[in-house]
């Protein structure tokens with residue numbers, strides 16, 4: 282069977298782009314769910330890793346989460362997706378709530394709903410090596426959501442087209458570049474129709490020229506109205522493509538504002554030190 286030519290997502294044309302550079306929410310795509318974190322505290326043993334963290338991400342917003350290594354960024358994303366338990370606070374994703382009690386039970390309905398609502402993409406791709414790109418993308422819909430495999434394959438090919446990999450559907454991860462693997466991982470995260478995407482340093486393992494192709498996919502998703510919370514060290518990308526930048530250091534949010542403010546005029550020495558290190 283001849284694969285259709287890869288179709289890039291239709292870039293929002295100039296006439297439909299609003300002042301913030303995004304297509305208006307009325308463009309037909311769901312604007313996603315709000316994410317709200319209130320008073321979140323998380324310990325590993327005696328150590329407090331997240332200390333009374335509160336954060337809101339509004340539907341359609343792209344938030345870049347930056348900060349020094351070990352500050353708790355990955356832990357926060359993992360709490361949001363129910364991969365980590367937490368001791369205090371509350372997480373709300375759309376109408377679903379996670380509380381300290383819920384997250385200890387992997388079968389809780391709220392936890393399952395939250396996991397379905399938020400797709401997650403990791404630095405190291407986490408693709409199944411023995412499955413093709415298409416099989417990786419189809420896996421969760423078929424296994425978790427009981428989607429019929431013909432329908433899942435059709436949708437999977439569309440998603441691979443959307444990330445520019447329609448012609449690589451039948452390739453195994455070892456036959457793909459790092460940037461291509463990460464784009465498969467994004468397509469896989471989209472396969473469950475998430476209302477938001479959590480990205481944990483998804484370009485950190487990639488060569489500079491491969492970072493761009495992954496970041497371009499995120500920019501396309503942003504234009505389409507996806508809610509995105511991304512941990513990144515790409516300060517240039519955060520400045521250009523994030524609606525808001527949040528700095529997490531030593532388990533606390535120390536800055537939260539538009540990129541121009543946080544990156545160009547930070548209010549804390551800690552942020553200045555961090556930025557001068559990553560910006561070289």
Ligand SMILES: Nc1ncnc2c1ncn2[C@@H]1O[C@H](COP(=O)(O)OP(=O)(O)O)[C@@H](O)[C@H]1O
Nearest residue numbers: 325326330348349350351352353354355356357
């Ligand atoms: N499973 C774990 N057990 C114990 N300590 C952990 C675990 N995961 C993370 N930590 C610790 O929590 C702190 C924050 O880690 P992390 O959230 O990965 O930070 P970041 O992503 O900002 O670099 C680090 O000191 C790390 O060692």
Ligand SMILES: [Mg+2]
Nearest residue numbers: 354355356481
């Ligand atoms: Mg991390």
